[in-house]
Amino acid sequence: LISSWNEKNIPTNNELMYLVEHFIPTQSNGERIGAANASFATTKKLAISVEDWVMLAKSHCDLIAKRSVLAVPDTFLPRLLLCCGLPRSSFITIIERLDKVGDSALDKNKCFRQLLSSSATGEWGVLKRNTIARMLLGRISAYTDLLQDSGDCKESVLSAIASSYFISWLESECRAVKKKLSSKKRARIPQVIDPSSAIAKILQEDKQSNVLSSMPSEDSYSQLSNLEDLKRVSHECEKSCLITKETLERVCGEGNFEKLDGFLQEYFDKYCMEKRHSDRDGSILDQISSNLVIVHRSMNVQPSALSRLILHWVPILTKESNSAFWVELFHRDDKIGSDAYDFKNILLTQCMSSWSRSQVSACQLWILNEVKFGRTFSYCIKSLLKCFLHKISNVKFSNTGNNKKLLKPHIDVLGPKDQTESAVKLALLGAQEWSNESNGMHRKLDELEWMAMLLLIGGVDKKHLDLMAGIIISNLPSDSWEGKVLPGTLLKIYATYPTNMNLPGKIRDVLVKASGEMSHQWLRWETPLDHQFLSAVSSLSIQSVHRQQHAIFDLTKKHPLIAVKYLSKIASVIIKDAEVLSSFDGEAKVRHSYEQLPLLALSENKEIRVKVFHWGMSFTESL
DSSP states (O other), rough: OOGGOSOOOOOOSHHHHHHHHSOOOOSTOOOOGGGGGOTTTOOOBBSSSSHHHHHHHTTHHHHHHHHHHHSSSSHHHHHHHHHSSOOOOHHHHHHHHHHHHHHHSOHHHHHHHHHTTTTTTEEEEEEEOOHHHHHHHHHHHHHHHHHHHHHHHHHHHHHHHHHHHHHHHHHHHHHHHHHHHHHHHHOOOOOTTTTTHHHHHHHHHHOOOOHHSSSSSSGGGGGGGGGHHHHHHHHHHSSSSSSHHHHHHHHHHOHHHHHHHHHHHHHHHHHHHHHHTTTOOOOHHHHHHHHHHHHHHHOOOOOHHHHHHHHHHHHHHHHOOOOHHHHHHHHHTOOOOOOHHHHHHHHHHHHHHHHHHHHHHHHHHHHHHHHTOOTTTOOOOOOOOHHHHHTOOOOOOSSSSSHHHHHHHHHHGGGSHHHHHHHHHHHHHHHHHHOOOSSSSTOOOOHHHHHHHHHHHHHTHHHHHHHHHHHTTTSOOSSSSHHHHHHHHHHHHHHHHTTTOOHHHHHHHHHHHHHHTTTHHHHHOOOOOHHHHHHHHHHHOOOHHHEEEHHHHHHHHHHHHHTTTTTHHHHHHHHTTTBBBBSSSTTTTOOOOOOOOOOOOOTOOOOOOOOOOOBSSSOSOOO
């Protein structure tokens, strides 16, 4: 069910429907059924963790998200409210279920306190009950604002939320804490960090407590009445970057990933709140993300918990990223193993998926600018290429209109001539790396990132195709890697765009020589003209008339290299035409009589089976 997280619509006849009905059925009378009732035999601990329920509740599939909220154990309901991006129906359902839980208890206040007790929230990786109550109230307030701003939510629904006893209880809890704190009149570490946690101790050891204690408490945020106050608090928060590289190294060394996750959630929520009232840039989030990536890369053994945390948070924090983060994202490290490289690819894919189209284009333009000025030595070329090939790994390149429409968002950035030249240069850097890799030569040419990049450039228009072919041919002939790789590369480009590619003498000579040296690959590669050749040859086999023959002649003259691929099929048609299959061969064939000569089989005193094959006795003369 979690693996279907990105599927927005699942058909009702899908086998996943069985899993939904069996594992996340709707609860009745508060009883745990299905996956909610699963527990380990020895420890009696719930088998489905709160993290799994969070993933299910945030699923893009409406069916899974709604049923998960209805099936989740009561204990985890407050945790789901702390999630970002809950569907509207799920948010309303959680509030309704919490009110029903309170109604079924003898003492509502005691029931809600137990839901937020340390024993119930031990798996969450968050803070104390008072802090959780404040966080819940802030999240509910944000969701309610979104519902009101949307304008399509019924007044009855908003009224039901406003009159919820659970929300009223949260407000009373937060007011009680506020009075208690104001009576003490002392500064303290902000509640985004538990004062007793390891992170707070590290921050104090790093002598950052003076900065933290000078910051206003969380409750003072509600008292900010004007824009200047918000800007001041934002500036103070930005000056005190709580996630420094040194701090992260110490936190990761102690394995406090759950506390770190809670802090990132709280910090991001505050950033979003302040951004609504002031023009804040994302430089501080970029710095945090860069530090996370750097620390993860520097560790000899990367903890899986840290890897999951980075894959979750970095794409979210970098939606407004700039070159400061991109430098770390595409950083080149020749010493990393295959697991670290796979993680890097997954992180890049996650970022590309969560970023907006304009953000991806900005990143691509930055890459082309770095290539233009020769600043690619410290970057991973494969990762730079993947930034351009996001979401088009399964696309078959051609010059058809449908394909152009599909690739348009990815090729707009390649419009100007200087950017096209930089893109070709980037692809050739990838080709050079590939030629130097002893273990990379087994991959097929059309599976390589740099080859896909060249095909992407060629798909822009005829002008870009000619420019790219000119750059490639200018590097030939050569005794270095260009002479080994580029002829086959040019042949693959011709196979993809045979009708658009100009063929001056030098390019034609390179293609003829390359097709001879790569004959096995050339005969297997698909081209856009394959269908036309196959149709023409098939028509000959059915009825040979002058029009079909003329079609094959024209195709052969225009594209002789592609015609070579079909010589065997044409020969088969000619052989079959002159076979003696029956006594009647058709009126269109010319008959010839030959003297039947004796057939001799030399067997060297052994018995052999002889198949007599009559051929050439009659044939279609024009063919």
